[in-house]
């Protein structure tokens with residue numbers, strides 16, 4: 682079966698080894714959750730898989746191409762057009778409005794703004810506000826809206842619901858899960874919320890330097 686993402690034998694260490702032999706794949710419509718204690722290397726793994734950090738060992742293929750073997754320009758094009766990354770803390774342009782932030786993504790990825798998506802993510806009514814004036818949860822929803830506006834084939838999300846109450850978190854993630862089905866996209870989700878992880882097809886735990894499948 683065709684994989685959107687294939688990672689082979691990844692190893693990475695900072696002050697101490699985080700993992701030494703991680704392999705995994707993501708197929709169209711598939712969602713993968715990774716849980717694990719703080720400091721186990723979940724965000725580092727997400728950065729490696731999402732073009733942001735070359736691993737010390739191993740390969741990452743996105744859409745059949747080795748992303749760290751390609752030149753910087755091609756890798757940037759993949760990051761800009763094909764993948765969406767929701768970070769643990771939001772990287773929105775704070776002085777701009779929510780709408781302007783979404784417009785930037787729309788321009789960079791050359792995709793129109795999807796008003797229905799903005800309604801479903803419950804951000805339509807805050808679009809005119811400056812990001813700095815939004816609540817933490819609103820900022821988080823705008824970040825997700827910005828990423829989904831790009832219509833990515835792979836979504837990487839690092840604790841995307843950390844600032845949301847349970848009900849809102851599940852509503853927002855349901856939008857993401859239906860998107861995966863509609864667009865045949867894939868999801869790599871890092872979360873501490875086991876209930877949310879259970880909505881994914883596969884759950885892994887990062888512990889003792891390995892990725893162990895727990896469901």
Ligand SMILES: Nc1ncnc2c1ncn2[C@@H]1O[C@H](COP(=O)(O)OP(=O)(O)OP(=O)(O)O)[C@@H](O)[C@H]1O
Nearest residue numbers: 695696699717718719720721722723724725726769
């Ligand atoms: N750029 C870096 N330089 C040095 N050390 C780093 C760097 N990035 C991460 N680390 C270290 O690697 C370890 C794993 O960090 P990482 O952010 O991947 O953990 P995590 O599992 O995402 O934790 P959390 O659940 O708290 O978000 C930590 O000890 C962190 O200090």
Ligand SMILES: [Mg+2]
Nearest residue numbers: 723724769839
């Ligand atoms: Mg993290």
